[in-house]
Amino acid sequence: MKVLVVGSGGREHALAWKIAQSPEVEEVLIAPGNAGTARVGRNVPVAADDLDGLTRLARDEGVGLAVIGPEGPLCAGLADRLRGRGVDVFGPGAEGARLEGSKVHAKEFLQRYRIPSAAGRRFDRSGAAKSYLESQTTWPQVVKADGLAAGKGVFVVPDARAGCAAIDQVMEERSLGEAGAQVLIEEFLAGEEISVLAVTDGEALLILDPVVDHKQVGEGDTGPNTGGMGVYSPANVLNRRQMRQIEQHILVPTLHGLRREEVEYRGCLFVGLMLTESGPRVLEYNCRFGDPEVQAVVRRLRGDLVPYLRATARGELAQLEGPAWDPRTCVGVVAASEGYPGSYRKGDLVDGLDEAEEDPDVVVFHAGTVARPEGVATDGGRVLCVTALGDGLTAAREKAYAAYDRIRWQGKFCRRDIGLRHAATPARPAQAGGATPGAPPAGGA
Ligand code: AMP
Ligand code: GLY
Numbered sequence: 001m002k003v004l005v006v007g008s009g010g011r012e013h014a015l016a017w018k019i020a021q022s023p024e025v026e027e028v029l030i031a032p033g034n035a036g037t038a039r040v041g042r043n044v045p046v047a048a049d050d051l052d053g054l055t056r057l058a059r060d061e062g063v064g065l066a067v068i069g070p071e072g073p074l075c076a077g078l079a080d081r082l083r084g085r086g087v088d089v090f091g092p093g094a095e096g097a098r099l100e101g102s103k104v105h106a107k108e109f110l111q112r113y114r115i116p117s118a119a120g121r122r123f124d125r126s127g128a129a130k131s132y133l134e135s136q137t138t139w140p141q142v143v144k145a146d147g148l149a150a151g152k153g154v155f156v157v158p159d160a161r162a163g164c165a166a167i168d169q170v171m172e173e174r175s176l177g178e179a180g181a182q183v184l185i186e187e188f189l190a191g192e193e194i195s196v197l198a199v200t201d202g203e204a205l206l207i208l209d210p211v212v213d214h215k216q217v218g219e220g221d222t223g224p225n226t227g228g229m230g231v232y233s234p235a236n237v238l239n240r241r242q243m244r245q246i247e248q249h250i251l252v253p254t255l256h257g258l259r260r261e262e263v264e265y266r267g268c269l270f271v272g273l274m275l276t277e278s279g280p281r282v283l284e285y286n287c288r289f290g291d292p293e294v295q296a297v298v299r300r301l302r303g304d305l306v307p308y309l310r311a312t313a314r315g316e317l318a319q320l321e322g323p324a325w326d327p328r329t330c331v332g333v334v335a336a337s338e339g340y341p342g343s344y345r346k347g348d349l350v351d352g353l354d355e356a357e358e359d360p361d362v363v364v365f366h367a368g369t370v371a372r373p374e375g376v377a378t379d380g381g382r383v384l385c386v387t388a389l390g391d392g393l394t395a396a397r398e399k400a401y402a403a404y405d406r407i408r409w410q411g412k413f414c415r416r417d418i419g420l421r422h423a424a425t426p427a428r429p430a431q432a433g434g435a436t437p438g439a440p441p442a443g444g445a
Contacts, residue, residue, distance in 0.1 A: 007069030010367035011291035018298040022306040036366025075101035088313035096265040099285035113257040117282040120186040126171040133163040142186040147179025189274040204318035210235040211293040226341045230418030231332045233296035296330040331396040332387040338411030340381035348409040356403040361389045
């Protein structure tokens with residue numbers, strides 16, 4: 001079987017790397033891919049947002065399974081297009097992807113099914129949004145642009161002045177384009193943030209071991225938000241009771257709501273959660289695998305990923321047993337270009353990639369890289385993610401940073417504190433369960 005992976009980031013390299021190991025897979029095509037994906041499959045120069053080109057590619061190459069990485073093409077309806085041509089697709093159609101594509105839609109969905117999340121209100125006029133903020137007495141508040149904004153649409157604001165400036169920027173100046181036509185103003189939630197990725201065909205639910213991402217660019221969680229500066233998994237910040245709450249009060253009611261609204265959802269449902277004092281609450285839905293979260297997932301997944309992807313695409317997930325996990329901890333450290341998440345330099349040659357992978361527990365996934373005749377060059381803000389497996393968080397951290405330090409280019413930087421805050425917390429047993437039928441919750445809406 002030929003498998004098409006759509007996208008060009010670390011997520012797509014990690015997926016292609018794992019998929020290429022499957023005995024069922026004859027070839028992995030990556031559109032458009034990066035310098036790392038070219039080493040595990042064949043890059044095809046079709047952009048991830050070129051729906052016509054990708055549909056033609058799938059037909060011409062006889063692709064048996066398509067795995068769509070990024071949210072953009074999912075929200076634009078690529079999965080619907082490919083399914084319409086008879087291709088098995090891992091990834092929801094446009095209607096399901098709206099859970100990520102519109103924060104207003106997601107908030108209304110959460111409220112409709114009484115799924116715990118921050119209190120929030122929607123505004124389509126900046127004047128009303130600013131008056132609402134000026135009437136608030138508790139700070140900070142959170143201002144979110146409605147549409148897709150590549151992580152740049154959320155502003156945690158300390159006072160009304162900062163909030164009104166964010167609203168002006170998003171709604172009046174349209175700094176994020178049409179994504180800022182509406183905003184959501186949310187209550188600020190305090191707690192530990194966690195990523196829970198579940199694979200679902202709309203009926204069965206396979207919850208993967210939770211992952212802790214580090215969203216802010218600066219050490220100690222300071223500075224602007226990014227796509228994610230590093231991860232570790234399994235997460236030792238939550239217990240089995242909280243995991244059950246997440247399943248029963250968040251994931252299962254979400255599937256129930258989707259079914260009730262006749263939305264067929266086949267792919268990854270990735271929920272960003274805050275573990276608050278009053279229980280886990282949804283920060284956001286994502287309609288795809290997290291990046292770099294999925295890099296830790298594929299490093300720890302034992303056995304073949306392809307049967308899960310295909311069964312999800314075909315609505316047959318309930319037939320599979322849950323996978324086995326490597327009991328070790330995975331740490332992933334993102335190596336970024338100076339300036340990220342603002343404007344950054346590109347085109348610097350990267351040295352030391354082979355040396356970094358001399359440790360058999362280390363795999364370096366590429367994100368913003370391009371293959372040049374003279375070698376691998378930087379081509380994005382997040383350039384690489386160095387992943388390492390170790391017995392516990394401290395050992396995995398040491399291996400990841402030792403490998404990171406062997407990689408060189410002008411202006412490389414990382415956060416040195418990935419997993420550090422939790423390194424002293426004892427490891428917890430793997431949390432993930434098998435594929436369970438997504439039964440409607442007792443008393444669900
Ligand atoms: P989102 O894209 O909605 O996940 O927001 C990006 C980041 O902003 C999240 O990963 C959180 O770190 C932070 N954030 C979003 N919503 C809230 C909230 N209601 N309270 C506190 N932090 C938030
Ligand atoms: N790492 C967070 C995300 O993929 O959205």
